[in-house]
Amino acid sequence: MNQTPQNQPPAGTGPTPVDRLTPPLPPTYPVPGQPHVQYQSGNYTPFAPPVPGPPPPTVSQRLAKAAENGLIGKILAGIGVAITLSGIVMLLVLAAQAGLLRPELRVAGGAVLAAGLVGLGIWVGRTPQRRPGAVALVATGIAGLLFDVLAAGAFYHWLPGVAALAVAGLVAGVGLGVAHRWNSQTLTLMVSIPMLILAPVVTGGVDETLVGSMLIYAAVTLWVQVGRNWLSVFIVNTAAVMIPSLIFALTSDDAWLASGFGLAGIAIAVGSSVLLVRSTGIPEIIAVTSAFAAIPLMFGAQRIDVVASAALVIGALAYLAAAFTTTRFVNRGVRSIWLVAAVVQLLAALGYLLDADYRPSGFIVVGLLLAVAAPAARDLALPVRISGTSFTGIGILVMIGDGAARLLFADHLLPTDASHTSLLIGSLMGLAATGLITWSWADSYPAAAHRLTVAGGMVGLWLVSTAVLSIAHLITDDAAAAFRAGHSTATIVWGVTAAAALLWARRLDGADRATVLSAGLAVMAAAVAKLFLFDLSALDGVFRVLAFIVVGLILLGLGVAYAQKLTDHDTTAPAA
Structure with a gap:
């Protein structure tokens, strides 16, 4: 049966625009040469034909615009800095290796060229319009002077190490005052990056002179960054200190140095970050960058032994001091990063300092102190x-790997x-x-207190079992007897723990009761399974008898308790 669909106009007719009853209707799509009509309750709204956009700029136009904005000049200046400084390094080092010119002429020539570039750059930069080019000249001159001082101290040995470091610090501190006056982060970067890359070439490798000069450079250039949002400079300076220090720690035989x-x-990194976090737009990056300063000690401690481990502990205290003494002007996220850095260093230091037997105890002690x-x-x-929980968890896991698991399943430990x-x-x-951490979490999150208590109780049950077996082995030298006595006691402890949980569940309601009840039943099931699957074959004599009788009595008592509970409900229900 044919039916006319609802909400459809009769055949042969089209839709009628509002306020207009005269056919034919205009098209509802754009037609060349005709306006597009939109149906609405009022008058028609014609849409103008689309206007073609401007053509994309050509390569020549883009280059011209870049030249007008000064981008091409900056690129050329940066390339010029790299090439000129490479030439100065060749003059100071490679020319000496080839026997070209006398050493005095090479060093003096490099100093004159560098000083001339600094003076020319300051003169050109008197007007702000010419300052981008002047920045490159000044940066090249300052870096050249620093290379000249390093060559005089480390390569030619004309200056003692301390004197070379002092002169380099003076050149960097005074020279980069121009960057502070001009508020130019680019100038500082044009000095710091070449120092990071080319300074090892001048000194002939990573030695104490190079590492010391980088430390001095990072320290004396801090003042030009204070109050400025110069995040890139801090990152580069930290890398310039961290990388040579790491290489020196991995290759040097002088543990103290x-x-x-x-x-x-x-x-230097922690002090700088405390001063700079208030002026930067992303303080968290400053904190993370400062945390990387601990890498040389963390990776070099294994080779340079206990001295570096002790230094790691001192470094961790520095991060802790920064985290807890800057509460008034540093946000929580930044201080949390410093706290994590301190915790990681403490973990590494304990791993290097403590003997393998007592390493788990050391981790757990730190976790206990953090929980307090x-x-x-x-x-x-x-x-x-969280840090205290992590330390405790790591300590327990390491203890399991160091023999606690074997202690539960074998009557002796491996050497x-x-x-x-x-x-x-x-x-x-x-x-x-575990008890203190469980209480701390439960006190902070009361809604999950029972679930947290159950989780802590499970961990505690494992630890009690390990302690019981350890005590048995310490009491007697007979490993087999200690194994049987310890496991008999452990089974009884499991049964008592399960009974305590089941009795506790009677006092609870709702989801908390279900959680505790499930945990108690699971522990009791594990105790019963241990009786029949392990104790029945592994134990003998009085130990097996004692375990079966005690666990059986516990089950009988629980049956009476829960039956009494059900009887009470049954007898009181009709009276209600």
């Missing part, structure tokens, strides 16, 4: 609590495993840390 350089780099300090950390309480004493100490410290 390498550790001193690494610690000085941390001090968390309530007093104010707005950094959450990062401190490479930790000792029973260290496992006992680690277990006890882990119990204290």
Whole structure:
């Protein structure tokens, strides 16, 4: 049966525009030479035909515009800086290797050329319009003078190391005063980047003169950055200190000097970041960059031994001081980054300082201290609590790998495993840390308190089992008897823990009761499974009998308790 669709006009008719009943209708799409009509409740609104856009600029036009904006001049000046400084380095070093000119002429010629470029740049830069080109001249001259001083000290050995560093610091500090006066970050970068790349060529490799000069350079050029948003300069200067310090730490045999350089780099980076975070637009980048200053000590500590580890601890204290003494003018995110940097350094330092047997205990002790300090950390309480949890978790995992897992399944430890004493100490410290951390999290998040308590209880149950087995092995020299006694006690501890959880669940309601009840039943199921799958074959004599009787009595008591609970409900329901 044919039907006319609803909401459709009769056949042979088209849609009728509002306020207009005269056919034919104008098209509803653009037609060349005709206006486009839009249907609406009022009058027609014609759309003008599209106007073609301007043609894209040609390559010549783009180059002309770049020249007008000064971009081409900046590019040419930057290339000129690189080539000129390369020539000065060749004059100071490569010409000496080829025997060209006398050393005095090479050094004097480089100094005269560099000083002339500085003077010419200052003269040209008197007017702001010519300053972009003047920046390149001054930067080339300052970098050339620095290379000249480095060559006189490290290559020709005309200046003692301390004197060379002092002169280089004076040249950098005074010379870059021009950058501060002109407010030119580009000038500072044109000096810092060549120093990072070409200074090792002048000194003939990474030695104490190069590392010391980079430290001095980063320190004396800090004042030109204060109050300026010169993020790039700080990043380059930190890299100029960090990279040579890392190479020196990995290649030098002087542990004290390498550790001193690494610690000085941390001090300069942390101090600079504290002064610069208030003037930069992205303070978090400043904090992250300062954290990289610890890399030389972290990666070189394994080679330069305990001295670097002690320096790492001091460096971590510097980051902690920055995190907790700048609360009035530094935001929480930046201080959290400094806190994380300190925690990572402490972790590395403990890993290098402590013996393998007591390394887990050291991690757990730090986690315990951080958990104690968390309530007093104010707005950094959450990062401190997370750090304490991480340290404790890492310590427990390392302890498991060092023999705690083997202790549960074998009656002896391998020679490479930790000792029973260290496992006992680690277990006890882990119990204290786990309890305090669990309480701290539960106190901060009351809604999840029961779930957090259950999670902490599971970790604590593992630690108690490890402690019980360690005590058994310390009491007697008979490994087999200690193994049986320890596992019998551990099974009973599991049953008692499950009973405590099930009795606790009776006092709760809703989701909390379900969580605790599920955990208690899971632990009891594990205890029963351990009885029949492990204890029945691994234990013998009184230890097996004791484990079965005690766990059986616990189950009977729980049955009575839960049956009584159900009976109470059954008897009181009709009375209600």
